[in-house]
Each structure stands twice: as C-alpha cells, then as structure tokens.
Amino acid sequence: MSPFAIGYFGALIGASSLAAWSGRREALVGAFLLLVVSAFAGIVWGGAALRWITLVVALGAAAVGLAYSFRAFLAAVLPRDAARAIRSAPLTASFGLLTILAYIVTAVFAPAIAPFGESQIVGGAFAPPDDRMLLGGDQLGRDLFSRIVYGARNTVGIAFVTTVLTFLLGGALGLLAATVGGWVDQLLSRLVDVLMAIPQLIFALLLLTIFGTEVVTLILVIAVLDSTRVYRLSRAVAVNIVVMDYIEAAKLRGETLWWLITREILPNATAPLIAEFGLRFCFVFLTIAGLSFLGLGIQPPTADWGSMVRDNAQLISFGEVTPLIPAAAIALLTVAVNFVVDWMLQRSSGLKD
Amino acid sequence: MSVWSLLAKRLGLGILTLFAVSLLIFGAVEALPGDIAQQVLGQTATPDALAALRREMGLDRPAVLRYVDWLVGAAQGEFGVSMANRRPVADMIGPRLLNTLFLASVAAAIAVPLSIGLGVMAALWRGTTFDRTANVATLTSISSPEFFLGYILILFLAVQNPVFPSISNINPTMSFGDRLYRTMLPALTLTLVVTAHMMRMTRAAIINLLASPYIEMARLKGMPPAIVILRHALPNALAPIINVVAINLAYLITGVVLVEVVFVYPGVGQLLVDSVSRRDFPVVQACCLIFAATYVLLNLSADVLAILSNPRLRRPKT
Amino acid sequence: MARNQHPLLEIRDLRIEGYADEKWFEIVHGVDLTLHRGEVLGLIGESGAGKSTIGLAAMGYTRDGCRISGGTITFDGIELTSTPEEVRRSLRGARIAYVAQSAAASFNPAHRLIDQHTEAPVQHGARSRRESAEDAVALYRRLRLPNPDEIGFRYPHQVSGGQLQRCMTAMAMSCRPDLIIFDEPTTALDVTTQIEVLAAIRDIVEQFGTAAIYITHDLAVVAQMADRIKVLLKGREVEEAETRVMLDAPREEYTRSLWAVRSFARAQNQPPAPSETPVVSVRGVTAAYGATTVLRDVSFDMHQGRTVAVVGESGSGKSTAARVITGLLPPVSGGVMLDGAPLPGDFRRRTREQLRQVQMIYQMADTALNPRQRIGEIIGRPVEFYLGLRGVKRKQRVDELLDQIELDPSKYYERYPAELSGGQKQRIGIARALAAEPKFIICDEVTSALDQLVAEGILKLLDRLQRELGLAYMFITHDLATVRAIADEVVVMKDGQVVEAGPKDQMFEPPHHPYTDLLLSSVPEMDPDWLTRLLQARGVENIGEAASARMDGG
Secondary structure (H helix, E strand, O other): OOHHHHHHHHHHHHHHHHHHHHOOHHHHHHHHHHHHHHHHHHHHHOHHHHHHHHHHHHHHHHHHHHHHHHHHHHHHHOOHHHHHHHHOOOHHHHHHHHHHHHHHHHHHOHHHHOOOOOOOEOOOOOOOOOOOOOOOEOOOOEEHHHHHHHHHHHHHHHHHHHHHHHHHHHHHHHHHHHHHOHHHHHHHHHHHHHHHOOOHHHHHHHHHHHHOOOHHHHHHHHHHHHHHHHHHHHHHHHHHHHOOHHHHHHHHHOOOHHHHHHHHHHHHHHHHHHHHHHHHHHHHHHHHHHHHHOOOOOOOOOOOHHHHHHHHHHHHHHOOOOOHHHHHHHHHHHHHHHHHHHHHHHHHHHHHO | OOHHHHHHHHHHHHHHHHHHHHHHHHHHHHOOOOOHHHHHHOOOOOHHHHHHHHHHHOOOOOHHHHHHHHHHHHHOOOOOEOOOOOOEHHHHHHHHHHHHHHHHHHHHHHHHHHHHHHHHHHHHOOOOHHHHHHHHHHHHHHHOOHHHHHHHHHHHHHHHOOOOOOOOOOOOOOOHHHHHHHHHHHHHHHHHHHHHHHHHHHHHHHHHHHOOHHHHHHHHOOOOHHHHHHHHHHHHHHHHHHHHHHHHHHHHHHHHHHHHHHOOOOOHHHHHHHHHHHOOHHHHHHHHHHHHHHHHHHHHHHHHHHHHOOHHHHOOOO | OOOOOOOOEEEEEEEEEEEEOOEEEEEEEEEEEEEOOOOEEEEEOOOOOOHHHHHHHOOOOOOOOEEEEEEEEEEOOEEOOOOOHHHHHHHEOOOEEEEOOOHHHHOOOOOOHHHHHHHHHHHOOOOOHHHHHHHHHHHHHHOOOOOHHHHOOOOHHHOOHHHHHHHHHHHHOOOOOOEEEEEOOOOOOOHHHHHHHHHHHHHHHHHHOOEEEEEEOOHHHHHHHOOEEEEEEOOEEEEEEEHHHHHHOOOOHHHHHHHHHHHOOOOOOOOOOOOOOOOEEEEEEEEEEOOEEEEEEEEEEEOOOOEEEEEOOOOOOHHHHHHHHHOOOOOOEEEEEEOOEEOOOOHHHOOHHHHHHEEEEOOOHHHHOOOOOOHHHHHHHHHHHHHOOOHHHHHHHHHHHHHHOOOOHHHHOOOOHHHOOHHHHHHHHHHHHHHOOOOEEEEEOOOOOOOHHHHHHHHHHHHHHHHHHOOEEEEEEOOHHHHHHHOOEEEEEEOOEEEEEEEHHHHOOOOOOHHHHHHHHHOOOOOOOHHHHHHHHHOHHHOHHHHHHHHHHO
C-alpha cells in the first residue's frame, strides 16, 4: 500500500469518526459511504482511482467553500431586500451566480485574459502543455487555453443572442395569442404544434442542410425552432393572467391591445419568463454546442467549444483530458444557470403557498 | 365525451400531424434557393446538364405530384435514390434503423425502471440528503452535453480501464451478446441523460399526486403508509408516469444522433449527420421523416395511454 | 348533558407552527378546547383563524409544513402528541373520523365509493367487508341518498356534489366513531343542496350520539348544528359559549361585530314613475356559450338611483346576464338598451362614452386589481382614459375619489394592492368604477369574499354613493341577507330564466313561485331553531335536490 493510500484511508476514517462523535448524521453517512466506495475502487482499479476520488472531493469542497463565502459576500454588500433573499438561497444558487459572473467576465475581457490570439498558430499540432501554452496546442498548433477563453465570447455570445431572439419572437406571439384568442390563437398554436412534432435537433439539421451553416443562419434557425417552446410557455402563463378580472376591467375600459399586453399582462408574467429565459438559454446553448460538435454549427476558424471537442477528440484515446475541458466549460455554465433557475422557481412557487 | 370518441379524435389529430410534418419536410427542401439540381451541379453548370439532371430526378414535374409520389413511396418504405452514391435510400437506412432501435431499446430498458424507481424514492423521501443529492446530480447530468458524458465514459471505461470498447462497430453477423457488449457505452451515455430527466419528472408527478386531498383522506382514515401508497397513490400514478416515459423516449431521439457520432455507431443518426454534410437531400428527408414519425407516434401513444388510464374517462357518468 | 364525567377530547394550550419563507411561524397560539361525549362544538372564524389546523390536530394530524410545537391533546385518556404514530393511526377512522370540505377531491377517483367506505372498518378490524357493505347501504338510506342499494357501486365522479358529501359522512360513520371532525362540509355547495346535507348530518349525529367538531365560517349554519360555539381569530380563542347565549349576548367586541351585519338595512326606494326611461334595460336576451344556451329570453330594467338584486344559485345565469350587459358575451337574440338607445352587443363596437357609462365591481378584489400597479395608477388610468385629465389634475381627481371611498390619499396613493386588506382592495375596486363617472354599476357578489363586518362597511359605502351620485346598481348575489339589506327590486333566476321579479317587499312575502320559495327558505338564519322549524314545515322530502327535481319534473 502506498503512503498516499494510507493517508487517504486514514483521513477518511478520521473524518467518519469525527462526524460520528459530533453527531452529524449527514456528514457521517457521506464520509462512510465514500470510505466504502473508495475501498471498492481501490481494490478494483488501484491507486489511480483514489487520486481521482480525492480530486473530485477536493473540487467539490472548494466549490462548496467558494459558494459559501460568495453568498456571505453578496449578503454583506447587497441592499437589504436582495440580501435577505440571498441569505436564504441554497449554496447551489450562489455557486451558480458566481460561475455565471466568471463566464461574463471571461467573455468581456477575453483579449486581455488570453495570452495568444484566437487563431494564432503558436506551436506544433497537439503540442504538449508547457510554460507558454498552459493546456498545450490544438490540431493546428493554436493555443488551447486562449481558444477556450475566446470560446466563452463566441459560444456563449451566440447562444445568448439566439436566446434573446427566441424570446422576442416566441414571447411576443405567445402573449398575442393568449390576449387576442380566437382564430389567431388557433392558427399560431396549430402551427407550433406541427413545428414541435419534429424533434428539434433533427429539424435544425434539415434546415441547416438547406440554408447552409453561416452563423446568421444558425442563429435564425435555432431561434425560430426554439421560439415554439417559449410560445407555449408564455401563452400558458398569459392565459392564466388573461382570465383575471383586472384584464377584463381593462378590456371593458376600451384599452388597446398594446396597452393590455405591455401594461397589464407582461409585468405579471416576468417571474416565470425570466426563469424560462434561463432554461431556454441552457437548451439553446446545448443545441448549438451539439451542432458545432457535429461540425454543422459555428464554423472554423472561430473558436467554439463544441467544435473544439470534435477537433481534439482523438486525444481522448490516449488518455488526455484536455479535449474534455471545453465540454466541461459548456456543462459548468449550463449547470450554473440551472442551479439559479431552480432556486428562482422554488422561490416563486414557495411564495404562492 | 366517451373514451372512444376522445381516442378517435386524438388518433385523427395524430395522423393529421404526420401529414403536416411530411409536408413540412418536403416543403423545406423545395424552399431551397434554386433547386436540387442547381445545388448538385453548382453555379457553373450548363443549362443542358441542368435540364438533363432535372428530368432524371423528376424535377420537371409539379411539386404536388412529386410530394404525393414521395409520400406514397415513404409509406411503402421507398425513399428514392441517394444523390451521393446513387444507392436506394431504403437500403442505406434499413440495417441502420435496426441498429438505432437496438441502441434505444437497450438505453430504455436500463433507464425506465431505474429512473422510475429513483424518482419514486426521491418523492417519498422528499427533503432528505438522498433527495437533495439526486437533485444536484440530475441537474448536472441534464446540463451536460451528450458528447461530454460520452467522452467521460470513454475516458474512464474504455481508455483508463478498458472495460468496454470505445468504438461501437457492430454488424449484423455478431451474436446478441457481442452486440450488447459493444452497444453498452453509447447506451449508458443515453441512460445518463434520459434518467435524469425522467427521474425529475417522476418525482414531480408523484409529489403532485401525494398532495391530493384523497391521499390525506386515506391517512385520516388510519391507513398505514404502505396501503396509502399501493392502494391510493399507485392506481392514479399510472397516467402521469406513462406520460413521463413517453416524453423521455421521444427525447432519446435527439440524444441518439449525438451519441452515435461520439461512438461511431452505425445508426440512422450517424447517417443523417453524414448526409447533412454531403447535402444528400433524399437521405436527409428520409431520416427526418423517420425520426419525426417516431416522435409523433410516441407522443400519440402517451396521450392514448393517458386517456385509457384515467378512471374518470374509462367509466362514463351514466 | 353529563358534564361531570371526564371529557372525550381535551386540548390544552395547543400551539402549532407553520413553515414559510424558510422559517417556522406560530399560527395557533395556545388554544384550549373541551368536548364531552355526544356534544357538538362549532368552531367559527374567518379564513386564517386556524380552524382547520386545530380540527386536524384533534386527530393528532398536521399537514406538511405544519407541526405541533406545544400543548397537549388528550382523546379519551390518550395523549395524542406523545403517543406513537401506530396508536394515533389506530384511532383515526376508527374512533375519530374526518369529513372534508371538498368531497369530490377527497374521494379517490380510482375506487368505488363502497370500497372506500369499507376500507377503514376492515383495516381497523371493526367489521368484515360484507357487514360493512351492508351497513353502508343502511347509512346511505338513513342519509336519504337516492338509490341507496346502488349508489355505493359508483365511482366518485359519477355522483353529484351534495350526494358525495353525504356519502363521505356515511364513510365517517363506518366505524361508529366517538368523534367526527366536519371541516366546512357544506361550503362548496349551493344553498338548496346545503340544507339537505345539513339535515342529514344533524340527523345522523343525533341518532348515534356522536360527538362532533363542526368547522365553518357561516354563523347561521353553525347555529343549527352546534350545542356550543367557539369563536377563533388569528389562531387565538375570542370566546366560547352555549349557542343560544352566544347568539343572544356575545361578550366580546369581535363577536358582536360578526353579528352586526344583520343590523344594516336600507329603506326601499319609491318605485320609479312608469314614464321614466330605465338607465339600462335588458330586453328579451337569449345567450349561449357555443351550442349551450345559458340565458333564455331574459328581461329586466334598472332605474336611476335604484338597486336591482339578481339572485340565483351557481349556473342560474346571473353572471352571464352581467356579461351580456357589459358586452363580453354578445347575445344570440334580444339586446341591451342604455338610456333608451340600443348598445352594440360586442363591447369592442361600443363607443368610449358607452363603455364609460357601464362599470363593474368584482367579487374577488385580489384578481380585480393588477398586483403590479400602484393604487394611484389603478384609479388614475380611467380618470385619464375617459376624462382626459393628466398630471396635477389627475392626481387631484384620484385624491377626491380616495376621499370618497374613505381611504387617506396621502397614505394609499403609492401603495400596491398586496399592501391592502381585503376590504380596502374592494374599496379601490369601487373607486376605479367611480373614476369613470358612470350611471350604472354592476356589483358581482362584491361582499361574498369579505368578512361580515367589512362587508357591511362596503354595503354602507355603496348605499351612500348611490344616494350622492344617483347611481343605478345591478347587484348579483346569492346571499339573501344582502338582498334584504340593500335591494329595491329582486330578480330571481334559475337555469337561465327569470323565475320571478318584483319589488323587494313583495318578494319576501308569500305567495311566490315555488323555486323562489325553496331558495328563500333554504337560506340559513341565525335562529338555532330555524332548521328544525323548516323541516317540520316543509318535510324532509321537500328540500334540496329532491325538491328541485320535483319542480323540474312538473
């Protein structure tokens, strides 16, 4: 048994005992389960597995610590109402907020953060990591780290623009259908039914075959296809608001459609729509990443996470982790947004009871 | 309204949707700038060559007639000829469709029981550590792109610990066991994605159900927890759970395309992606129609089963 | 009543907490309760008084998100808060039973009624399945359910609400419990159905000598059912007394205020001159939702400075009549006249001036005011929209209106509806209608969602405004006490038709149409002997659904 393994199991046994002694039930269960899993993994896969587990646990602990201190920080600096909301937020939500903030900073200051240009060739193809190239080179010898930083700008930026378009289109039509009702509602809803009867990725592939894979085409295709879901949601939300007596009162007063939608309905629909914006962003982001991974999304030489995974995938068969980093970057942002949305949804449903 | 008229209505709607979908898929290609012949031959083609190709592909006939021909052919399993290699599209798709169905079935066979079990457990043990861990884990899994999960599985289960092959090169001559073995990694990837969705939805459905006044009434009649669940919750849980399963099986369709590419699995998804890059329109149309039809049918069967399992509809008022 | 023996249920200093906003809040603050065998205790209070929570706690049960944080609950010598869950479970259904407000939601849709009935006796070992099924039929007969031999074999959705509520009472009786908790059992029912259920419950409770806790917000109902009444307010006891004592001489100010509404009555106005043009006239209106006709040849007039009360049960078409007048539902035939001139059927084709003259006040003030607009904006918008006032002039007019509804402009102008009480919200609804300076206002059940005292304030305000501004009111209501208080004329509706119409003083004097008679006699009065007298006068077979059915038949 290596000294590492001895230290590893010693620390776990110590942690379990400490948890048991201080009566922390959840910590005890967690530590002991980890002990059992580690023993099993250690026997089957040897010391490497233990190092992986240590890495994962350490990362998890770091994330928890970061989230915890960020929540305390926000509660300290924000105005009173917001601080109260933040203090009762779960750690996952504060982790999500912090992560989203980090992505925004990276995207905005990409040229300052990245040591090299987006498509600047720095070394040899698949050059190993060194002092100059933090994560090594890609298949053309460009700096992988710089490209990941620029990817934040491109991938996230394109997904964000697409989501905004999706919302403008789907939200406007959904609110209109709910408010006007009648044949407008019927027509739009049946159209959306048909569009939604084709799986989205498949439909996107069909349309991209026809219209080509320019970035603008990509944004428009995804925005139109995804707006069907926003339409459904905003219509459903608005239908519940439209039956309210204050809408009837406004209608009977003789208010215009524009007034009804913008002054009476929209202010009451913001909470679910913001949550939906988060979820839609995740979905659009994953769809674009998926298309880019298939080589049909964002085209080279633009740095983009989906296509970076595809281009460097062969390294994985040599046990390299670097191609997974852009994929992890995608996952991390989606997780973060989902965490925040989850919290918001729980808050708004909790207020109803 | 009686069950039968409701069912008939839903079936009629399903057929109508299928027609609309086929029209959309056919029409989308018609909307191509220029036409297919122009696309194939490029801008520099001579008018003679264009005319010849158009005649060969039947493009000189009206669109309505071509649509009817295409639809009638599709109904009989004929999808025309590939533009890339002049082989009948049906021959290209046939064996791959079986492979894709095999992959999806394996994934579903693992995911459905697993996620319903976990979902019911999370609902019953709401607020416990198990529930909260499951919440974070499923959110993470949902948030990860399919290719990320796929490559992680490859890294751990194929490269670092060679348990399963990283490339799922199956062919019809293999034994069932061998096929299953080679399909395992893509199937596991799909399972990870779908289980997360399905489990969350099952949990929500069960929690919603347990909040019903009749469940409280059963408790207030002094029924033990096991009977409350088995006799009062379960018969009513069928409809929502069936719905959850159908929705997620439909979701598998999207997942299958990406996963097949990651594992170089010889299925319809892979063919679709290749054909899109080659702009092989007849093949793309055929693949889209097959995926869309499966999707429509799954959603249709969910609705039908939901109607059939609703006690209020099954037993009319008088 | 034997008061010397030890009580069946004794609750001491009961405290219950609810979980909201990540914190535990006390919602019941130390309530005592004593109940002897065979006794019926009425628990009354407004919503949020903690009635249902206390009722469930008497079974040792709390809903999710609630917990008992202090005090004792002793049922027949067993302390429920400290006893194991198994013991509590063996009591529930067997010795303490529960009747819920919504029978339709509380029966499992997947099982037959009789299977749900026999479940508890079999589980608790009280009776065999067959015995219990036979007993169920006997109970159904006793509760005067139609087809008692057959009704148990139906599924819940195949049985009407009033019948389902009686089936649930039968189910509660299945083990012959010592105590039944009735949690607002008739609140969701129409008045004519309610009386049938009340009679059945009282009869069966008396027959088996079962003790009961009867929870309701309706004083007249509890007066019929309870031996003693306990009044609750925000989780605290206000007072408790014998029913007759409580009705005759309430001690506390709050209790007196609950009784007070009955004191407001306005003199009936002189009938209008025959030559006077009605402000609004409904002429032979037939209206339909799709293929279903909901109004048949409905006609009535409303004059300046007078109130027409339109009464009827749910589904009678009284709200539909309002929708036709406002133009939300264009009629199939017939029409509405405003000052003798025809109004277009669809509100979208009416002029701004026509829209201004017909205003509406809604039942639920919560849904009638946009929660995202400040009070100043809610009232200011019609001022600006109809009268074209802006800036300072608009503000002045809104202040005047707020003064008219007796709310201080400086305090309320900037507030959101959520920061107002129910009665204040309803006043804002009135101010919004007044802001248009109309001739005619439709009041749709404007007091039924409010507590009695607040409701009285609203009625007084509406009366004062009518006298000052000469408004015509159409008052839609199902509450005859309100009708007595403010109406000049009454229109009785049933199944989309006007059954009877005339001046108020004639309507409350016989003879009249049999349906009016049934409706009037079904409304509970504050007299504890009312139900007894009514049953003697009409006979048990001539009330509720049975009576309506006979009327429809011939």
